Amino acid sequence: MLGARRLLGALRLCSSVSCPRPRAAAKLRVREALGVRDASGECVTVQGWIRSVRSQKEVLFLHVNDGSSLESLQVVADSSFDSRELVFGSSVQVQGQLVKSQSKRQNVELKAEKIEVIGHCEAKIFPIKYKERHPLEYLRQYPHLRCRTNVLGSILRVRSEATAAIHSYFKDNGFVHIHTPVITSNDCEGAGELFQVEPSSKIKVPEENFFNVPAFLTVSGQLHLEVMSGAFTQVFTFGPTFRAENSQSRRHLAEFYMVEAEISFVESLQDLMQVMEELFKATTEMVLSNCPEDVELCHKFLAPGQKDRLEHMLKNRFLIISYTEAIEILKQASQNFTFTPEWGVDLQTEHEKYLVKHCGNIPVFVINYPSALKPFYMRDNEDGPQHTVAAVDLLVPGVGELFGGSLREDRYHILKQRLDRLGLREAYQWYLDLRQFGSVPHGGFGMGFERYLQCILGVDNIKDVIPFPRFTHSCLL
Amino acid sequence: MLGARRLLGALRLCSSVSCPRPRAAAKLRVREALGVRDASGECVTVQGWIRSVRSQKEVLFLHVNDGSSLESLQVVADSSFDSRELVFGSSVQVQGQLVKSQSKRQNVELKAEKIEVIGHCEAKIFPIKYKERHPLEYLRQYPHLRCRTNVLGSILRVRSEATAAIHSYFKDNGFVHIHTPVITSNDCEGAGELFQVEPSSKIKVPEENFFNVPAFLTVSGQLHLEVMSGAFTQVFTFGPTFRAENSQSRRHLAEFYMVEAEISFVESLQDLMQVMEELFKATTEMVLSNCPEDVELCHKFLAPGQKDRLEHMLKNRFLIISYTEAIEILKQASQNFTFTPEWGVDLQTEHEKYLVKHCGNIPVFVINYPSALKPFYMRDNEDGPQHTVAAVDLLVPGVGELFGGSLREDRYHILKQRLDRLGLREAYQWYLDLRQFGSVPHGGFGMGFERYLQCILGVDNIKDVIPFPRFTHSCLL
Numbered sequence: 001m002l003g004a005r006r007l008l009g010a011l012r013l014c015s016s017v018s019c020p021r022p023r024a025a026a027k028l029r030v031r032e033a034l035g036v037r038d039a040s041g042e043c044v045t046v047q048g049w050i051r052s053v054r055s056q057k058e059v060l061f062l063h064v065n066d067g068s069s070l071e072s073l074q075v076v077a078d079s080s081f082d083s084r085e086l087v088f089g090s091s092v093q094v095q096g097q098l099v100k101s102q103s104k105r106q107n108v109e110l111k112a113e114k115i116e117v118i119g120h121c122e123a124k125i126f127p128i129k130y131k132e133r134h135p136l137e138y139l140r141q142y143p144h145l146r147c148r149t150n151v152l153g154s155i156l157r158v159r160s161e162a163t164a165a166i167h168s169y170f171k172d173n174g175f176v177h178i179h180t181p182v183i184t185s186n187d188c189e190g191a192g193e194l195f196q197v198e199p200s201s202k203i204k205v206p207e208e209n210f211f212n213v214p215a216f217l218t219v220s221g222q223l224h225l226e227v228m229s230g231a232f233t234q235v236f237t238f239g240p241t242f243r244a245e246n247s248q249s250r251r252h253l254a255e256f257y258m259v260e261a262e263i264s265f266v267e268s269l270q271d272l273m274q275v276m277e278e279l280f281k282a283t284t285e286m287v288l289s290n291c292p293e294d295v296e297l298c299h300k301f302l303a304p305g306q307k308d309r310l311e312h313m314l315k316n317r318f319l320i321i322s323y324t325e326a327i328e329i330l331k332q333a334s335q336n337f338t339f340t341p342e343w344g345v346d347l348q349t350e351h352e353k354y355l356v357k358h359c360g361n362i363p364v365f366v367i368n369y370p371s372a373l374k375p376f377y378m379r380d381n382e383d384g385p386q387h388t389v390a391a392v393d394l395l396v397p398g399v400g401e402l403f404g405g406s407l408r409e410d411r412y413h414i415l416k417q418r419l420d421r422l423g424l425r426e427a428y429q430w431y432l433d434l435r436q437f438g439s440v441p442h443g444g445f446g447m448g449f450e451r452y453l454q455c456i457l458g459v460d461n462i463k464d465v466i467p468f469p470r471f472t473h474s475c476l477l
Numbered sequence: 478m479l480g481a482r483r484l485l486g487a488l489r490l491c492s493s494v495s496c497p498r499p500r501a502a503a504k505l506r507v508r509e510a511l512g513v514r515d516a517s518g519e520c521v522t523v524q525g526w527i528r529s530v531r532s533q534k535e536v537l538f539l540h541v542n543d544g545s546s547l548e549s550l551q552v553v554a555d556s557s558f559d560s561r562e563l564v565f566g567s568s569v570q571v572q573g574q575l576v577k578s579q580s581k582r583q584n585v586e587l588k589a590e591k592i593e594v595i596g597h598c599e600a601k602i603f604p605i606k607y608k609e610r611h612p613l614e615y616l617r618q619y620p621h622l623r624c625r626t627n628v629l630g631s632i633l634r635v636r637s638e639a640t641a642a643i644h645s646y647f648k649d650n651g652f653v654h655i656h657t658p659v660i661t662s663n664d665c666e667g668a669g670e671l672f673q674v675e676p677s678s679k680i681k682v683p684e685e686n687f688f689n690v691p692a693f694l695t696v697s698g699q700l701h702l703e704v705m706s707g708a709f710t711q712v713f714t715f716g717p718t719f720r721a722e723n724s725q726s727r728r729h730l731a732e733f734y735m736v737e738a739e740i741s742f743v744e745s746l747q748d749l750m751q752v753m754e755e756l757f758k759a760t761t762e763m764v765l766s767n768c769p770e771d772v773e774l775c776h777k778f779l780a781p782g783q784k785d786r787l788e789h790m791l792k793n794r795f796l797i798i799s800y801t802e803a804i805e806i807l808k809q810a811s812q813n814f815t816f817t818p819e820w821g822v823d824l825q826t827e828h829e830k831y832l833v834k835h836c837g838n839i840p841v842f843v844i845n846y847p848s849a850l851k852p853f854y855m856r857d858n859e860d861g862p863q864h865t866v867a868a869v870d871l872l873v874p875g876v877g878e879l880f881g882g883s884l885r886e887d888r889y890h891i892l893k894q895r896l897d898r899l900g901l902r903e904a905y906q907w908y909l910d911l912r913q914f915g916s917v918p919h920g921g922f923g924m925g926f927e928r929y930l931q932c933i934l935g936v937d938n939i940k941d942v943i944p945f946p947r948f949t950h951s952c953l954l
Contacts, residue, residue, distance in 0.1 A: 029651055047741075047917075048710070049707075049915050050915075066710045067653065067708045067709030068651060068710065089914050091917045093742070118742075118917050119887070119912070119915045119916030119917050121913075121915040122913050122914065144704045144910060145704075145910070145914065147707075147708035147709070152708075159654075159656070160653045160654040160655070163644075164644060167641060177636075177637040177641065178633070178637070178944055179636070179943065179944060180945070181947060181954075182694075183672075183731070183732050183952060184954065185952045185954065187677070194677045195660075195676055196674070196675060196676070197673070198673060198680070199721035200664070200672070200673040200721070201670065203673045203680065210721060210949060211949070211951060212950045212952075214677070215947075217659075227620070227622075227954070228633075228944065230624075231544045231624035231625045231629075231630060231633075232543075232545070233506070233524075233525070233545065234545075240656070240716070240717070242659075242660075244677070254660070254688075255658060255660050265524045265570070410596070430621045430954055433621060434621060435596070436598075437566050437596075437622065438526050438527075438595075438597070438598040439596030440524075440596055441595070467655055467656060467657070467704075467705065468658040468701060470658060470660050470688065472688070473687075473689045475692050476662070477658075477662065477701065477907055
C-alpha cells in the first residue's frame with residue numbers, strides 16, 4: 001500500500017493498451033491517481049467509496065473517494081457493469097487504466113476493467129442521502145458517519161494538516177515537545193470547574209483515592225511546562241484539556257485541545273507576542289498551501305467572504321493595545337453593551353467583538369490586565385495604584401479570544417507572598433522551588449486549537465471542528 | 478530568539494577582535510553555538526544553567542547548558558569574575574566571543590566578556606547535587622527538577638524526537654491524524670478497569686451524570702479510529718490512554734501514550750505487520766540520526782550492550798510465528814515456567830521473554846490467537862475446531878509486548894451475532910452501522926509509546942520515560 005508512486009513508475013515501463021497481468025496493478029490512493037500527469041493507460045487499482053453514480057446510454061460514470069482528498073476520481077465503465085450494485089456509499093475496488101480525461105473537470109479518469117463491490121450500502125437507512133447537502137446540525141447526530149461527507153472530510157483533513165504544521169513550527173524553532181499529564185493533583189488554578197477521576201468501581205467510595213489524593217483532568221499544561229522550560233528553555237505541548245462547565249455555547253467544549261508553549265529567558269510580552277503571531281501565520285500558510293481545496297470548500301459553503309477576511313489577517317501585523325486602552329475604546333463606543341465596560345471588570349464576548357471590529361478586523365493583542373482578574377502565577381507589573389500583570393490575550397475576528405498568555409512571576413519572594421496570602425503555599429511548594437533553583441524570567445501562552453480552526457475556516461460551531469465533541473449532556477460514542 | 482542563525486551570519490560580516498556593540502550580540506542556543514564551524518570571534522549571547530564550574534589560577538571554566546543539547550558550552554572567563562556567584566544550577570547570561578577551542582573536547586568555546594547571574598541556585602537545598610550521579614529512583618521523587626539532569630534531559634529529548642518522527646512517518650505515508658476522544662461512553666471493551674469522570678462537585682451524586690451517561694477515560698482510540706478509517710482509509714492517533722489497574726510494575730502506568738493506526742482495505746495481517754515494522758524502524762532510524770548523543774548516553778549509563786541489541790533489531794527482518802507455534806516452542810522449552818504454557822491460555826511475560834530469546838533477540842510477531850482470549854471486534858479466522866482470530870502482537874527484547882493489533886470483524890452478520898451473544902448490541906449499534914454502510918476489510922494496531930522508548934533506550938522502568946508518571950498511589954504535581 002505504501003510506496004505506490006514507485007510502483008507506478010515501474011509499471012509505466014511496461015504499460016500497454018490493455019492490462020497484461022491485471023493482478024499486478026499498482027494500488028493507488030485517489031490523491032495519487034489524481035496527481036498523475038500525462039496518464040497513458042497505466043494499470044492501477046483504486047479502492048474507496050462511491051460518491052456519485054451517473055448512468056448514460058453506453059457509459060456509467062462513478063466518482064470514487066477514499067478520503068485522501070476532497071476530489072474524487074472519475075471512473076468510466078461501459079454499461080455492461082451492473083449499476084444496481086454500484087450505489088452511493090458502497091465500497092468498491094476498481095481496476096483499470098488511468099487515462100487523460102476528455103472533460104475539463106478533471107485531468108485523469110480511470111477506465112474500468114473490473115469493478116468489485118466490497119461492501120454494500122443500505123441507502124434506505126443510510127442517514128447521509130445522495131446529492132443532499134445536510135445541515136451541520138443534522139450531521140452532528142451521526143458522529144460515526146458524518147466524516148463521510150465532503151464538508152466534515154475537509155474540516156478533519158485541515159485539522160490533521162494544522163496539527164502537523166504546529167508540530168513542524170515548534171520543531172523547526174528548537175522547541176522540545178512535552179507530554180504534560182492529563183491527570184493532575186493540582187486543583188486550584190482557577191480555570192473553571194474540574195472533572196474528577198476515580199476508578200469506576202470506587203467512584204462511590206469517596207474516602208479512598210486511587211492516587212491517594214483527589215485527581216482531576218487537566219485544565220492546562222502550563223505549570224508542568226514551566227517545570228520543563230527550566231530544563232529545555234523552549235517547550236511546547238499539544239494535548240487535550242478539560243472544563244466541566246455547564247455550557248452549550250458555540251465556543252465551548254468539555255474536552256478540547258490546546259497548543260501551549262513556555263519560553264525561558266523572555267523579558268517582555270513582546271517576545272511572546274512575536275511567537276504567537278508567527279505560530280498563527282506559519283501554521284495557516286502551511287494549511288493553505290497543503291490543502292487549498294479543503295479550505296476553499298469551507299469558505300465557500302460555510303462562510304462566504306471568509307477567504308478575504310483570512311487574507312486580511314495574514315497580511316497585516318497584529319495590533320497591540322493595553323487593557324486600559326481597550327476599556328477607553330469601549331467606553332467611547334456608540335454601541336450599547338449588555339455589560340457596561342469598566343476598568344477592573346473582565347471583557348465580555350460583545351466587548352471582544354467590538355474591539356476587533358474597531359481594529360479593522362485585524363487580530364489584536366490586549367495586554368496588561370488588572371491583577372485581580374488573573375491567576376496567581378502572572379508577573380506583577382508593579383505599576384502603582386492600577387496594579388496590572390503582564391498578561392496578554394489575542395482577540396481574532398469571529399471567535400474572540402484565541403490565545404491567552406503571560407509572563408510568569410519568576411521572583412521567589414513575590415510569588416511566595418502571593419501563595420501565602422492565597423493559602424496555596426503547601427500545595428505549590430514545588431512550583432515555588434522552580435524560583436529557588438536558577439529561576440529565569442519566562443512566559444508562555446495557550447491557543448485553543450478548535451477556536452483556531454473555527455477562525456481560519458469560518459466554522460460557526462466548535463462542535464463541527466472536532467471529531468467527537470463532548471459537552472454537557474452529550475458524549476456520543 | 479528565533480532566526481539566530483541568520484543573525485549570526487549577519488554579525489559575522491562585521492566581526493572584529495572585541496565586541497563593538499555588546500548589546501547587539503546575537504542570542505544563540507547552546508546547540509547552535511556548538512554547531513558553529515570555524516568560529517572566529519563572533520559576538521554572541523548564550524543563556525542557560527551552570528552545569529559545572531572549574532576554577533584555575535587565572536581562568537574560570539564554566540559549562541552552560543540550556544537543554545537544546547546534551548552537550549554544554551564551555552565558557553572561559555578570566556579569574557576577575559566572582560566565582561562565588563557562579564554556582565551549579567544557577568542561571569546565567571554570558572556575552573562574549575565565540576572562538577575555536579584549544580582543547581580537543583569541544584570545537585568552540587565562549588570567551589566571556591560579561592557574565593550575568595540571572596537566578597541563584599540554593600545549592601544546599603537543591604536535591605540535585607553537583608558531580609553526583611543520582612539513581613533514577615532517587616530522581617523520581619523530584620519530577621519538577623529531574624529534567625535538569627543529563628539522563629532525564631536525554632530521555633525527554635529522545636521522547637520529543639520520537640514523537641515528531643512518528644507524526645512524520647504517518648504524514649509521509651498518507652495517514653490522516655485524528656484526535657480520538659479522551660472521554661468516552663464506551664465501557665465494555667474489556668481492556669482492564671476504567672477511570673470514571675464526573676465534575677468534582679458532583680462526584681458524590683451518583684444519580685446525576687454530567688454527560689447524561691456514565692463517562693470514562695479511554696483505554697484505546699481504536700473504535701473511534703475505525704469510524705474514521707471508513708472515511709479517510711488510513712488514519713492514526715497518538716494520545717493518552719488510561720487503565721485504573723492496581724499495578725506498580727516497571728511496565729505499567731495509569732496514564733500512558735499510545736500510537737494507534739487503522740487501515741481500510743487491508744486483507745491480511747501481513748499488510749499490518751509491514752506497517753508496524755516500518756513504523757518501528759523508520760522512527761528509530763530518525764531518532765538515532767537526530768539525537769545520537771542522547772541515545773548514546775542512555776545506552777552507556779543505563780543499558781550497556783543496548784546499542785548492539787538495537788542494531789541487531791534494526792538490521793533483521795522481524796519474525797512471524799503463530800500462537801500455536803509459540804505454544805509448541807514453549808512446551809518444548811527446557812526452562813521451567815511459573816505458568817505452564819497451554820493452548821488457549823494467554824502468554825505471560827516469562828513466555829514472551831523466552832520466545833524473543835528463542836528467536837535470537839529479533840522482534841517477533843505472534844499471530845492468530847484463540848478467539849476466547851481476544852475482544853469481540855477481532856476478525857474470526859473461521860479455522861474450525863481451534864477457532865482463532867486474526868490478532869497480532871509484536872514481542873521485543875527487554876519489554877515483551879510492544880504492539881498489539883488485529884484485523885477487525887467487518888462482516889455485518891458475524892459481528893451482529895457476536896454482539897447479540899454478549900448483550901452489547903444496543904451499546905454498539907453505531908459500531909455495527911459501520912458494517913452496514915460500505916463496510917471494508919480493515920485492521921489496525923496500537924504501540925505503547927513508553928514501552929517503545931524503553932525498548933530503544935534500554936530504560937528499565939517505565940516511570941523514567943514519561944515526564945510525569947501516574948500510577949496507583951502516586952500523582953505528583
